[in-house]
Amino acid sequence: MSPKVVDKSEKKNHILKAAIRVFAESGLANTKMAHVAQAAGIGKGTIYEYFKSKDELFWMAFEVFVEEMGVLIERKLIDVEDPVEQIRVYIMAWSEMLNSEFREFANLMIEIWAESMRKGQDKGLAAMTEMYYQYRLQIKSILDQGVLQKKFRPMNTLAVAAMIIGSMDGLFLQWLMDKDLFPIEEALKEFADIVITGLSE
């Protein structure tokens, strides 16, 4: 019925996008391959032409998600010079992100969190840990710059970086749970103000 696709990698990507949506909605265990197939508009068997297993599909979805997220943040930071402003931009970038096309992928994050922590899921956990480690270093280097420029007080920059990332995740999580009532914009704004005031010399 549908014409055959010539470009393998494009179709793989198409399946991945559908999978992200379904995983985000139902989680790993509750997602049926048949459902993913339906969402992608293909037969179940076809998925296995592109992915070895459900598990592989899930973790590839994670990779795509992380990568797109990283690119998005990077782009926002690119033409901000002042470390203080960089921190603010970084924090506020989240609220924009949550109103972008990422909104539908957001639920996936918690699935990944849960999944990566289960006993025996060392591969996923390692990927996760690595991702956060990179984020922390990124923030740390902004903070270090700020301290050097005497715009921030001296501090344990790694711990503060960890705190900032952690807090972002937490606010994100709260918003996920209660998208309508949780005041994410205000909470982020307050957070940015408090962090900057609290860190200033």
Add this chain to the structure above:
Amino acid sequence: MSPKVVDKSEKKNHILKAAIRVFAESGLANTKMAHVAQAAGIGKGTIYEYFKSKDELFWMAFEVFVEEMGVLIERKLIDVEDPVEQIRVYIMAWSEMLNSEFREFANLMIEIWAESMRKGQDKGLAAMTEMYYQYRLQIKSILDQGVLQKKFRPMNTLAVAAMIIGSMDGLFLQWLMDKDLFPIEEALKEFADIVITGLSE
């Protein structure tokens, strides 16, 4: 083999405790009733004398968890008067908690998060939202006091409360993922300092 338990509710509690441990380790979908039974040292069928279904068991485990957690925090706050110190105690209470018997239950939290957000899990989500709403109000009232006493600057206290709770969750989450390397003590301490400095008049 196991001593016969006379008290029905005591046995129910015993099963619940075992279930919490198993759910924390494997999640809802990956936990087998046989495994819970084994962990509790009883036969699988017996569980169904005390709980209607796996689902009911899971959500009762959640209730127990939340309740014990609330009691623990409450106890810490009871003889602190100064709002500023209350905030600090509240924040630092977490690090103590994570070194207490709660440590083994901690993973359960993320399972609950993930589960409560799945499509169709309205019951769980509602319970979750309610819990956080209560927490937010609790913190808000401390902040309101502080503002009244001119110890904190004027602010959107609800948003700040949401921010604080969210951040706590986020730090907790990060720690869950990387218990050995994530500097939870320092991050919490920095967070408390920054928040208090940032909120002070």
Add this chain to the structure above:
DNA sequence: TTTAATTGACCGGCGGGTCGGTCAAAAATA
């Protein structure tokens, strides 16, 4: 002995993954 509690073998459905068949399109041939 009667009643209550406990148990684990068993059942049924469910879903991940397989595999032989199909067919559109590309390649080869005329």
Add this chain to the structure above:
DNA sequence: TATTTTTGACCGACCCGCCGGTCAATTAAA
């Protein structure tokens, strides 16, 4: 160009192991 052959992407019926929940039998308590 028209026709035949080959390819491999696509599919979904089927297989089979797994696990939540049941219940007849067993054990303990009254």
